[in-house]
Amino acid sequence: MHHIIYMSRGVRPMSETDLRTLLQQARSENERQGITGALVYGDGQFMQIIEGEESVLATLYAKLLQDSRHVNVVKLADKQVLRRSFEDWSMGFQVVSPKSSRNSLATSSLATWICKHPA
Numbered sequence: 001m002h003h004i005i006y007m008s009r010g011v012r013p014m015s016e017t018d019l020r021t022l023l024q025q026a027r028s029e030n031e032r033q034g035i036t037g038a039l040v041y042g043d044g045q046f047m048q049i050i051e052g053e054e055s056v057l058a059t060l061y062a063k064l065l066q067d068s069r070h071v072n073v074v075k076l077a078d079k080q081v082l083r084r085s086f087e088d089w090s091m092g093f094q095v096v097s098p099k100s101s102r103n104s105l106a107t108s109s110l111a112t113w114i115c116k117h118p119a
Helices: 016-033 054-065 109-116
Strands: 002-010 036-042 045-052 070-080 092-095
Touching (some): 002 054, 016 036, 054 070
Parallel strands (some): 036 092
Antiparallel strands (some): 036 045
C-alpha cells in the first residue's frame, strides 16, 4: 500500500458546482482503480491524500500534474504505508472556510490528520 499527499493552488476559485463535478469524476475513477483518499479545498488551495497501489498512484499523480485546474503542485509525501487511512472513502471531501482556516489549510482536518499520522 502506498500514499501520496500533495498541495496545489486552483487557477480560479471553484464554485460548489465545480467541486461537485470534480468529486463525481474523482470518486467514479477512484472506485474503478481501487484508490481511496481525501480532498480538502479552502481559500483557493487543495490538499489531497490518495492511497492505493504504487503504480496506479504514480499514473494518477502524473495525470494530476497535467490538470489545468490547478498550479503550484507540491508533493508533501510519497511513500509506502502499512494500511489505508481512508479505506471507506473513494474520495472524502471537506471545504475549509477562510475564516476557519485563517487563509491556510494548516488547520484543516486532513492537515491535522497528516501531522498526527506521519507513517
